[in-house]
Amino acid sequence: MARDIFRRLVRWEGLLLAILAVIVVVTGIAVPGYLNPQNQINLLELSIEKAIVVLAMTFVIVSGEIDLSIASVMGLSAVLVAWLKEQGVPVEVGIIAALLVGALCGLFNGYWVAVIGLPSLAVTLAGLIGYRGAALLLVGDRSIGGFPEWFNRLGQQPLLGPFPLALMVFAVLLVGATVLLQFSGFGRYAYVVGSSPEVARFSGVRVRRVKLAVFAMSGVVSAFAGVLLLARLGAVRGSTAEGFELDIITMVLLGGVSIFGGSGTMAGVILSILVVLNLRNGLALANATGNTQAGVIGALLILSVLVPNLVAAARSRLGRGGSAEAAVIPKLSDL
Amino acid sequence: MTLLLRRVRPEQVRELTLVFILVAVVAFFATQIPNYLAWQTFTDISTGLAIIAVAAVGQTLVVLTRNIDLSIGSVVGLVAYFVGTLLAGTPGMPAPAAFGIAIAMGGALGAVNGVIVAFGRVPAVVATLGTLAIYRVALVELSGAKTVTTDSLPAWLLNLPRMSVVSLGQLDVRPLVLLALAVVIVFQLVLSYLPYGRRLFAIGSNPDAARVAGLPVERDVFVAFLLSGALAGLAGFLFLVRFGNITVVAGQGLELQVVAAVVVGGVNIFGGSGSIVGALAGATLINVLQQSLIRWPAVSAFAQDAILGLLILLAVASDKVILGRLRTIWVQARRRDEERAAATAAEQATHGA
Incomplete structure (x- = not known):
């Protein structure tokens, strides 16, 4: 049980961390000075209330x-x-x-x-x-x-x-x-x-x-x-x-907190805040409008739940994966 | 009173209560606003109501299955804009084609929601919150921040909202209103009498039980979203007809109004109970209040939302509190009747022996 929970945490927060790393690296290369602490402070400041x-x-x-x-x-x-x-x-x-x-x-x-x-x-x-x-x-x-x-x-x-x-x-x-x-x-x-x-x-x-x-x-x-x-x-x-309210709820859900309650961690939520803010900032630097940013985040929100579900479904159909895997995956789908 | 309560199921009382509240509200404003009880008022309110009512029908189907469709506002805007641009580009396009395209496009957008929720097993709030943003982006990208303007639209479209199907003195029944009414009646019949409609209630009451009982839960939920999208598409067409000018923010926030109408109309947000007629009553009540508060000099026009919020709360609370009590009385009365019947039967049996 404890191992399952641990694995799930690693999966979810790990996924967010990977997404964050990709965003930061890509924007960091594309935009000089992006990783400058001042820029990071600025981008955080603009959405700090949310x-x-x-x-x-x-x-x-x-x-x-x-x-x-x-x-x-x-x-x-x-x-x-x-x-x-x-x-x-x-x-x-x-x-x-x-x-x-x-x-x-x-x-x-x-x-x-x-x-x-x-x-x-x-x-x-x-x-x-x-x-x-x-x-x-x-x-x-x-x-x-x-x-x-x-x-x-x-x-x-x-x-x-x-x-x-x-x-x-x-x-x-x-x-x-x-x-x-x-x-x-x-x-x-x-x-x-x-x-x-x-x-x-x-x-x-x-x-x-x-x-x-x-x-x-x-x-x-x-x-x-x-x-x-x-x-x-x-x-x-x-x-x-x-x-x-839509932005705020999106950030919480993207952090891996289940809309049905009872699961999710603060670590996931923090990562999700960073992902959303960096994504918005990166997109803004790429001249995307606020609406487009919201759309990308919306797509990310859906995919973050959909992809693990599809992977789980595909695995169970192929009959691969041990029983321990099978026990973990349905819980992910509950998110 | 108890006799009446035994006959009428509590859920039916719900819609009757709404009608009474509606009558009371109208009566109240009639004493406050001069010339309120004129046919003009009816025409104004019913025209504005048509859009919300059509979208609320679709939302009801989805909410009955214990889901929610938050993407409606963006679907309405996107369809209104798309069809508007199409008509502006090809003025010769026949009316039924434009109408059909609006519904088909809404249906396609709804089908995307349906696939994600029913087959992708993504919670409806998450999925439609996402598509709410995505469809809005599609609209912004499509439009390039340009606006559909009234003068670019064909004449038949512009005349449609002002046309009267039935005209009695000053009472004008607009085609938009008749269309909305037809949608309400058709879908109420579907819910009441078709197997598909009954299955929606079963799924919403207990999705697991419905699955175990062999109902095609995934397919039915998918179809509910598809229909919700198609009806939102239709609402988008009505939106275009009514306003003519379509900007990138068209329909924004409409989803909240529609959810409010459905909730006030007594459709249980956790699925399994409610009716289309109730949703219509809810939409009507909200619309009457909005339109009347604007004309009520005693209260600032800015008080509208504050009063509306309070009203929604009261409607939901009265549902829980009053109907909960009625339900208990109803169940008790039923049980007493059954016990009495059983006692009589037993007595007859002993007499017979």
Whole structure:
């Protein structure tokens, strides 16, 4: 059993690592200065808010749910800070308010999913529309800018050496999320709840509490990412961060986290973030538009599940491969 | 009340509830907006509804099998653009040909989804999230960021949305609306009476059991995706007819509206229950709200989405909470009836002996 899991990990993360290596080597040769640390920092910085939310989304998907409302929460929190500033509230207070509202949005989603038992796809679809609606209600079709100097500087300039604040926050959260998911009791609970809520309940896991916590975390982290986005952009509109949810979910799934919950690792997710960002950057340098980049990543997402499945099917048809192999491959197909 | 409950299955109450909510909403806006209860309102709402309704029919088929098709928005956009360019290039093309090409192209795109999901065993969310992006790229590449404009389209196409099949005073029934209605009726009949339709429910209720029972699960799921694509293609044609101007972002976000319509319409997102008529009711409710909120002066036009989100949540929650209770009552009533029948039968047996 342990060997099977180990092998699966090697397969999945190994595959991602190989893809990443190919992308980096190809772009590195084609574009001089690509591997320059500054370029790597820049490419990470441009999507850092999404990468931060990916960390929280991993918990949601591992526990067998989905949160489509993240991008709307990001937008709402950014808009809230801006709107409060217009009402004369200091930005510091506005940020705290935004984080609180993010937590409330997450808890609201979590309440309907965990306590009432509604499907998270439906609840967070309502959230996606509703929270975006709340943001629009606050600013209408205006754009709000003119934030204090310190706020913009935090978002737009390096804070320590070449690293901007958001990047350092991401690094800290990454370590925190990895410890929480792989090495803490809470992380274990998330996996158990994701693989079988029934088993989890009968084993004495407080399923409701775990799910509520996961959704609340998703809300807070999204709100925080929204504030960081606001600081980087320096202005906000009702449509800020619209459509981010697809990118974020794609990164999690490409990382080998099963959409049905209960499996996947933080290591895979990190590799997937790097693959997606490097791929986007490489494609952008090759003059591909944002849409084309999304398409390539979409194709990669499908192939990453399809190819192992096809290989498994072909093998079982040929009757080759030992029984141990056969035991591993169907699990891959569950991804 | 209990007698009524015994007769009517809880699932049927669901659609009735939606109709009641719809009537209540219309009645409410009638008191708020002057001239709301005019035929013009009906014409406006029904024309906008046609596109969503047709796509929602296809989505219902897929969701019934415990899958989801998120690629719809891109299929609609791609087909609308492709057919639009084709018509602009060859103005002499007959209408049925354009119509057929739209459906065939949508069907082909849906078949790709179907192959990946049913035979490649890729989860539907993953597969259609991928094709959502890929089909959009195809549209961008195809168009080279150019736009299909109204003036390049043939006259029959431009006149189609303004034509009336039936005209009673100010009530105009548009051909688009009739077409959507026909699609809804045909597919409701398919779901209710054809073996294929019944199998979709069986597959969605329990895919493993359906497989063990010998149902062609892979083939049926494939066909559901194919039909969903074909109907999205048809919706793309309607999109072209209605708007005329097709940009690279055409249909973007439509998939969420369609999923929302299906969910509000009481189709279980985990498969196995729901109906086309319900999906139509859901789509209608969402559309009526959207169109009416724009005209309601008491509330800012920007409140639309906030209210819509809340409504979707309420619709899903009421399904779970109220219908859960109704179902229990229904099952209990059934059981009591059966026990009584059994007791009577036993009594008769002893009397006979």
